[in-house]
Structure formats: C-alpha cells, structure tokens
Amino acid sequence: MLFAKKSLGQNFLISPRIVGAIVNAGNVVPGERVIEIGPGKGVLTKALLEAGAHVKAIEKDDRLIPVLAETFKEDIAKGALELVHDDIMEMDLNEVTNSAYKVIANIPYYVTGGIIRDFLSAQNKPSLMVLMVQKEVAARIVARDGKESVLSLSVKAYARPEISMSVSRGNFFPIPNVDSAVIKLSDIRDPFGDRAAEERFFDVVKAGFGQKRKRLAKNLDAVLSKEEVARKFAELRLDENIRAEDVPLDAWIELAR
C-alpha cells in the first residue's frame, strides 16, 4: 500500500457517488477527449473511461505510474487512455492536445490557481472544466458573497463558473483539513482577442485590488492617469468611492480598454 504524499496534495476520492457526480457534471459524450490532472490511483479515470471518454491522464508521482499502467493496461493498449508522467505546471499546454477537449479532475489543491489560469489562457482552451477545489476557493470564484476578487474576475473573464456540489472532507482518504466543492466552468471563450489586451486586463485588475483598504480610483493611479480614471468612472457611472470588490466584470473590461 502506498502512503499518500501530502506535498503532492494526495487525498484520494473514496466515494463512488462523488466520482459519478463529477463525470455527470462533465456531460461526457463517448469518444470525447478528456484531460485528467492527477489520476492518483485511477478512480475517476476508470469512471471517465466507462463513460466512453478518451482520457489523457497526467500524473507527477513516479510511484503511481506503474500502478496506473498495470490497472489500465487494456485501456492503454486500446488507445482509450494515454498516461503521461509529468508535472502539469511544467507542461506547455499548447502541446497537450490540439483537438477539442474537456478538463475533468480532482486536482491537487496547491496548484488550483495555476491550473485554472493556464488552461483558461491557453491558445486551445478546453470547452469545459470540472474541478474539485477547496470549498472556500469555489466560493471565491463564484463570488458567493457578491464580492469580486482577482481570482473571480480572472475566471469570469473567460468562463461561466458555478458550484456543482459541496463535498465534505469525509469523502477522501486521507481526510483533508478542508471541505471541498466541485466547480464547473462552462461557456469558455477568449474575450480579449490578443495577448496585449489580455495582459492589460490583468494589469488593471491587479492594480485595482492593489491595496485592499484603498478606493479603486486611488489604486488605479498605478496604471491610469487621474483624468483617465475620472473620465472612465463617469462613462461607466462608477461611484468615485467604489471599492474594487464591488466592480463587476464588464466594468473592468471597459476600464482596461
């Protein structure tokens, strides 16, 4: 029996009900390409294959590769599963696949932000992402309390986020210190058109949230002139005292333009 590595965020799903719900949330159609990050011992991989997906599973832990290779030798031989021994954060996503695909995974939480950012800004974006994440992170992504953040805006710029379900910690082994939730990012698109506009958007958002207690107008001093800020605020009918967290996505896109 392999001991779980905390450093790799290893908390394995032990609930068939949750595994089934993740596959359902992914609306997997037979023959479809699915990228799974961190297959672990393969519970979700197996369910994805049973739903007819063509899976590319990327696993960093050397110890798990022979286990997965043995468990899935028939699927690998048939070409239904491609097992990749690599670190997702080191991979060039533009080379991961050039066909249409979905990302469906119970990911290691220490790379949640990186995975979401990298896939949403990749040239060949997934059509859908279904991810298990920390419950608090899921709540922040959908801005459940009505307060936007750099994280929520960087997701909403590209996709429509929703929480599919809450998953309590008892559904994993070893039991993690946090509860989880499955988030679904759909309608994935490129709202920017080019890299420069994309970078500009993130510069403006990051500057806007620069100092938490300051007003947005003050924080924007770092990237826009006072006159530009005043003109844009008037145009967008933003109160001069508004804080970054209360500004919706559309207004940020306009501010960055």
Ligand code: SAM
């Ligand atoms: N999918 C399995 C399950 O649901 O039981 C395992 C989930 S576990 C939360 C996360 C998995 O991601 C582990 O198997 C871990 O080894 C793997 N992992 C951690 N860091 C990784 C990385 N940088 N790239 C690829 N896989 C990684």
